[in-house]
Amino acid sequence: MHARRAPFWSGVIALILLAAPGGAALAQADLDIATPAVRSLTASMQHRHAQLAPYYASGGVGVTRDGLVALRDPAAVPLAQRAQANALVGAENQDRVALYREIARANGRPEWEADIRAKFGERWVAKAQAGWWVQDATGAWRKK
Amino acid sequence: MKPVNALLLGLAIASACGAMAGCVTINIYFPAAAAEKAADRIIDEVWQLGERPGASGEKPGTK
Numbered sequence: 001m002h003a004r005r006a007p008f009w010s011g012v013i014a015l016i017l018l019a020a021p022g023g024a025a026l027a028q029a030d031l032d033i034a035t036p037a038v039r040s041l042t043a044s045m046q047h048r049h050a051q052l053a054p055y056y057a058s059g060g061v062g063v064t065r066d067g068l069v070a071l072r073d074p075a076a077v078p079l080a081q082r083a084q085a086n087a088l089v090g091a092e093n094q095d096r097v098a099l100y101r102e103i104a105r106a107n108g109r110p111e112w113e114a115d116i117r118a119k120f121g122e123r124w125v126a127k128a129q130a131g132w133w134v135q136d137a138t139g140a141w142r143k144k
Numbered sequence: 145m146k147p148v149n150a151l152l153l154g155l156a157i158a159s160a161c162g163a164m165a166g167c168v169t170i171n172i173y174f175p176a177a178a179a180e181k182a183a184d185r186i187i188d189e190v191w192q193l194g195e196r197p198g199a200s201g202e203k204p205g206t207k
Contacts (some may be wrong), residue, residue, distance in 0.1 A: 013172060029175075029178065030181060030182065031175065031178045031179055031182040031183045033179075033185065037152055038186075042186050042189050042190060046190045046191075046192065049190055084147075086150060087155060098188070103182065112174055112179075115179065116179055116182075119176065119180055119183050120183045120186075120187070122180075122183075122203070123183040123187055125181075127184070127187050127191065127193065129191075
């Protein structure tokens with residue numbers, strides 16, 4: 001009986017030792033953002049940014065707190081460009097929603113989509129350039 | 145001797161279950177720090193902030 005118990009105990013101890021740090025390491029690991037879908041969405045948004053940048057600067061388009069962009073002040077966009085600005089905002093938001101969903105999916109946690117979007121919302125606002133319009137926590141617009 | 149063995153076995157199983165349950169619980173929590181890092185990397189790429197370190201606009205008081 002004694003001879004058979006020793007391997008059992010070492011098995012239990014090994015299980016505990018292996019399981020605990022494994023879980024901790026997984027929780028601290030980076031989120032995977034290197035999937036083809038994330039890369040292609042990032043590239044698409046980067047390309048569009050050249051067209052959106054003047055609208056951020058004029059205040060026509062603002063950075064919302066929920067991780068998107070919005071046509072904040074249509075009057076700041078000349079009438080002739082308003083349709084284009086609207087289309088840019090729509091396309092950008094489509095990419096952003098897809099990006100948040102894709103990061104959650106790529107990391108095996110679709111239920112994290114809303115948390116990821118909220119975190120991005122916070123970071124887009126934090127990284128917006130001086131002079132751009134951003135939404136504060138109450139949803140009010142302010143110029144950085 | 146036998147009841148002691150049974151108790152030890154019970155304790156071992158309980159602690160093993162506890163260790164595994166702990167792992168599952170850890171992974172359910174949203175990794176906010178990792179998400180912030182991922183967000184910053186993607187935002188830097190989209191807004192091309194890495195190429196202009198001085199113009200990141202990260203601190204509202206700099207301009």
